[in-house]
Amino acid sequence: MSIRFTEGALSSPCLKAGAPRAHLVDVREEGGCIxxxxxxxxxxxxxxxxxxxxxxxxxxxxxxxxxxxxLL
Structure with a gap:
């Protein structure tokens, strides 16, 4: 499975590719929602x-x- 985000959804500086302190995230399913x-x-x-x-x-x-x- 792959998830693609729009540029607007990733506008936070800490989530941009190559950010020096990019945050790790937890991805899970709860009640049919990601x-x-x-x-x-x-x-x-x-x-x-x-x-x-x-x-x-x-x-x-x-x-x-x-x-x-x-980014490849």
Whole structure:
């Protein structure tokens, strides 16, 4: 699954691609709605990589060619 956001939805400086302190978010489903909220604790790359296991890693997904102004 892929979610595309409009430029206006990502107008916050901390959410812009390449922002020095971009925030991590939690994405979940509640009652048929997709909820996206900032994480209260920022994890480092080492911590996130350490959490990857054979059970929770996903296969590569081909989303096809770009159709807008995605950063590739």
């Amino acid at each position: 909820i996206i909220e900032p994480l209260s604790q920022q994890l480092g790359l080492d911590e996130m990589l350490a959490a990857i296991t054979a059970e929770n890693v996903h296969a590569a997904v081909d989303f096809g060619s770009a159709v807008g102004k995605e």
